[in-house]
Amino acid sequence: MHPLPELLAPAGSIEKLKTAILYGADAVYLGGKAFGLRAKAVNFDHDELAQAVAFAHQRGVRLFVTVNIMAHNRDLDALPAYLRELADLGVDALIIGDAGIFRLARRIVPEMKIHISTQANITNSQSALFWQDQGASRVNLARELSLAEIRQVKEALSAKVEVFVHGALCISYSGRCMLSHYLTGRDANQGACAHPCRYSYRLEEEKRPGEYFPVMEDERGVYIFNSKDLCLLNRLPELLAAGVDSVKLEGRMKGIYYAGGIVRIYRAALDYIEQQRHNDPTAKIEMPPDFMAEILKLGSRGYSENFFDGSVDAENMLYSGPKVTQDYVPAAIIAKQGEPVQMEIRHVIRPGDALEYMGPGLENIPFTIKELRTLDDSLLDQANPGLTVKVVADRHIAWQQYALVRRVRPSTGSGSASPLAAP
Ligand code: SF4
16 A cells, blocks of 8 residues: 655745645645746745744655746856755755756755656656656656556656646646736746636727627636636545655645645545545545535635546636635634634624634534634724734634634625535
């Protein structure tokens, strides 16, 4: 039986890193201020990186840094000092997609582990072996592979194999895309994608400006490039059986509610599989529907298993619109545990409001706010986003610092069934 794979989570900011670790990430990845894709994420400077490494290592969590731009010569001068800085900070591995940066890193910081980014588009065993021969300790496979192909690559390799299991997809090969660059001047390969594949497009004939041709799929427009998000939650047992070493979650630019919530669900799912394997090593494991139900509470743009069974078709695209309504919103983050608990507010709350504490595992604990107070104990009739307040709940809860609290989105009025379809 293969060991349980590492759960690798995005950490777009220090607070997301702390929440990801609380909810059970084995490793986190993040970008420094330079040379990492996701230019719009709150990337880490030197001091923040040092703080992140210390926080992760104190809790036995590995920390990887993305250096995965497609570099031009103008990028190369500053790289050696940056790579040295990352090594000195104690970063556990570099995530690299560009062969030139890889070559530099092998010479400047030969002691560092290098993981090959999905940007390198590894789609076959020979390509994976090439990077292994160069000294890569891990490869992240292109998101366009089927389970059978993932298994073949894994069997050919002694280096570790990492697979994306959840998050946004691109219509281009694992993000090697120029659409954003051409349409907006923002280069996806330099971490600045404006996501024009999610835009609504209309057709206009040049001699009739302002008149749109009726090519819409629905009344909101045509979303010709707009892929659903990846979700392999229900396929985790097969991925584990294939011996994958790390399952990776996408989402460094997502909000803390989504990013933390996804880590929590995948942690619970991996632990569930481990328990089932322990009970009966030969049994076929099916994921109970609770896991997908919990994912749907986080909201999404629709889910797809992408190429996992072979090829994709129009079902994997989202033609009806760029967004899907989310029934829940983040209400607060636990700033300090205790009674009364201190919460950093993300959504307006008032005494009498019904909230839900997202405990580790899939434990959701409903509670009602009895009283709100400032930190110096003045009573409040409302707490606004950004404020840290004391919250008296109507029940005792074993609060944990960095955990999340959510509420039903006020306009929906209830936790109604999500409009999303499970894959
Ligand atoms: S435009 Fe869309 S397909 Fe292209 S890199 Fe950005 S997110 Fe990916």
